[in-house]
Amino acid sequence: MSLKEQYPVKLYNTLTKKKEEFKSIHKDKVGMYVCGPTVYSDVHLGNVRTFLCFDIVYRYLTYLGYQVRYVRNITDVGHLENDADEGEDKISKKARLEELEPMEIVQRYTKGFHEVLSQFNFWPPSIEPSATGHIVEQIELVQDLLDKGLAYETNGSVYFDVTKYDKQYNYGKLSGRNIEELMESGRDLDSQDEKRNKVDFALWKKASTSHIMRWSSPWGPGFPGWHLECTVMSTKYLGETFDIHGGGMDLVFPHHECEIAQSCGSRGKDPVNYWMHSNMLTVNGQKMSKSLGNSFLPGQLFSGDHDLLDRGYGPMVVRFFMLQSHYSSTLDFSNEALGAAERGYKRLMEGIKVSRDLVYEPAEKSEGFEVRVKNMIDQLFSNLSDDFNTAKGLAALFEITTLMNNFKVGNEKPGVLSQETFNALIRHYHGFVYDVLGLKEEDESSNQLVDGVIDILIKLRQDAKAGKNYALSDKIRDDLKEIGVILKDGKGGTEYSLN
RNA sequence: GGCGCUGUGGCCGAGUGGCUAGGCAGAGGUCUGCAAAACCUUUUACAGCGGUUCGAAUCCGCUCAGCGCCUCCA
Numbered sequence: 001m002s003l004k005e006q007y008p009v010k011l012y013n014t015l016t017k018k019k020e021e022f023k024s025i026h027k028d029k030v031g032m033y034v035c036g037p038t039v040y041s042d043v044h045l046g047n048v049r050t051f052l053c054f055d056i057v058y059r060y061l062t063y064l065g066y067q068v069r070y071v072r073n074i075t076d077v078g079h080l081e082n083d084a085d086e087g088e089d090k091i092s093k094k095a096r097l098e099e100l101e102p103m104e105i106v107q108r109y110t111k112g113f114h115e116v117l118s119q120f121n122f123w124p125p126s127i128e129p130s131a132t133g134h135i136v137e138q139i140e141l142v143q144d145l146l147d148k149g150l151a152y153e154t155n156g157s158v159y160f161d162v163t164k165y166d167k168q169y170n171y172g173k174l175s176g177r178n179i180e181e182l183m184e185s186g187r188d189l190d191s192q193d194e195k196r197n198k199v200d201f202a203l204w205k206k207a208s209t210s211h212i213m214r215w216s217s218p219w220g221p222g223f224p225g226w227h228l229e230c231t232v233m234s235t236k237y238l239g240e241t242f243d244i245h246g247g248g249m250d251l252v253f254p255h256h257e258c259e260i261a262q263s264c265g266s267r268g269k270d271p272v273n274y275w276m277h278s279n280m281l282t283v284n285g286q287k288m289s290k291s292l293g294n295s296f297l298p299g300q301l302f303s304g305d306h307d308l309l310d311r312g313y314g315p316m317v318v319r320f321f322m323l324q325s326h327y328s329s330t331l332d333f334s335n336e337a338l339g340a341a342e343r344g345y346k347r348l349m350e351g352i353k354v355s356r357d358l359v360y361e362p363a364e365k366s367e368g369f370e371v372r373v374k375n376m377i378d379q380l381f382s383n384l385s386d387d388f389n390t391a392k393g394l395a396a397l398f399e400i401t402t403l404m405n406n407f408k409v410g411n412e413k414p415g416v417l418s419q420e421t422f423n424a425l426i427r428h429y430h431g432f433v434y435d436v437l438g439l440k441e442e443d444e445s446s447n448q449l450v451d452g453v454i455d456i457l458i459k460l461r462q463d464a465k466a467g468k469n470y471a472l473s474d475k476i477r478d479d480l481k482e483i484g485v486i487l488k489d490g491k492g493g494t495e496y497s498l499n
Numbered sequence: 500g501g502c503g504c505u506g507u508g509g510c511c512g513a514g515u516g517g518c519u520a521g522g523c524a525g526a527g528g529u530c531u532g533c534a535a536a537a538c539c540u541u542u543u544a545c546a547g548c549g550g551u552u553c554g555a556a557u558c559c560g561c562u563c564a565g566c567g568c569c570u571c572c573a
Contacts, residue, residue, distance in 0.1 A: 035573075043573090050573035090571070175568080181501055182569075226571080248573025253502095255572095278573070279504090285565065289572060324522070325512060330505075330566075337511045340523035344511095347522080350536085383513095391513045395521035402538085409530090409538055470532060477534085488536040495536085
């Protein structure tokens with residue numbers, strides 16, 4: 001039995017509001033689309049949390065043996081500021097602000113985005129399409145919706161006719177809204193006159209003469225609306241119906257709702273089987289967002305250059321910190337919580353190090369212990385298969401970590417287990433930490449030269465201790481500590497770790 | 500105003516109708532020349548008030564507090 005059959009994944013589906021067993025459309029293959037960033041400024045930590053959530057989904061499904069095609073777009077046509085503006089989008093606004101070419105902005109922030117994600121050790125998506133590379137397809141979709149009578153043109157712009165669509169389909173089924181409420185509630189925005197109803201949304205916007213980013217279309221020069229690109233690109237690379245569509249919770253409405261409308265309107269069927277949404281990262285209980293001005297940039301976090309931070313924290317510590325909570329809960333960001341996470345992270349990575357040095361020597365078997373360990377391995381999978389519960393997964397990993405330490409100290413013996421179980425334990429312990437959770441050693445600075453030099457110092461200190469020259473042995477230890485090398489005396493000798 | 504979510508021990512955070520989450524911090528112990536690390540043991544809990552139930556932190560209702568979406572946002 002394969003892993004994915006043994007540990008079927010359950011996930012919470014925003015569309016059905018239930019936790020469901022995951023069944024892929026094509027056997028052994030998964031298509032997943034995640035809304036990427038609009039590259040008009042630096043990604044902040046809130047963004048990182050969402051991409052982390054789907055990095056875990058990607059990694060775990062892969063670990064289970066699925067072949068995953070992960071598509072994450074780059075939005076390089078800014079969405080409109082709002083319905084009421086003059087049609088200038090975020091990218092071109094920023095370009096004007098900084099006196100740069102729009103594509104220069106796009107290039108700069110795309111590069112920054114990639115750098116941040118690689119610092120956090122995210123796997124790159126299989127395909128990373130950009131909105132501007134799919135203008136032709138977007139125009140085709142607009143035309144299709146016009147042909148089907150679900151869109152209308154006003155003054156060079158095209159709008160989706162939500163009211164009409166709702167008569168055939170169900171607008172609001174993802175976000176739990178209905179048209180009547182939407183029609184009367186909500187803030188009134190100006191210049192709604194181009195739209196037949198306030199709930200209608202733009203598919204294509206006419207570009208004013210001053211608008212830099214523009215493409216010619218059957219309706220004149222303009223640019224695509226907010227929701228079009230994701231529909232077009234997901235369909236192009238994953239098919240008309242695919243498995244998983246993800247994004248932050250704040251995209252449920254209107255963005256994802258509109259995607260469903262566009263797809264259903266054009267092709268008459270739902271585009272996505274499972275909708276997954278990650279919750280927000282908060283700061284002092286409030287959503288971290290650019291517009292609220294309370295967002296952290298990853299760089300500030302690493303350097304500690306922020307009012308809320310006493311000091312810097314490495315990307316792996318932050319990754320660990322985020323993994324301690326479930327993706328569907330809000331997570332509050334604080335100095336204390338990060339500090340605690342750092343200790344925990346180090347303990348886990350220390351366990352990994354310990355596990356590498358373990359030697360298996362056959363001993364008298366213990367059936368009970370064998371079962372206990374098999375259970376631990378089982379827990380790793382069942383916890384992650386339970387809606388990608390990384391918090392529970394970490395709890396299971398810490399149990400194994402304790403066991404590793406017991407092996408090291410000699411409280412338990414690896415040889416009591418069958419060779420096969422012992423190997424599986426180590427393999428999956430490493431597998432879950434490195435491959436599934438995507439954690440790695442924070443410091444890559446350790447190398448053979450450093451190892452060798454420190455070993456010499458450890459031997460000198462050993463000699464000093466043997467001669468009861470504690471002044472010298474303590475000096476060696478303290479001086480090393482000064483430069484960030486922590487010595488740890490254990491039964492089997494002295495080890496060190498880099499701070 | 501509409502729709503929805505959350506409230507867990509000193510902190511962060513899982514969780515299920517009855518069985519120890521886990522991490523950090525605290526306490527005691529083992530080890531150690533001392534320390535650190537490691538290991539063992541251990542204290543503090545489910546916002547409030549009602550209800551359902553043999554039994555609820557877990558289900559229902561109300562109250563209080565906080566948050567999100569409804570406008571670009573991960």
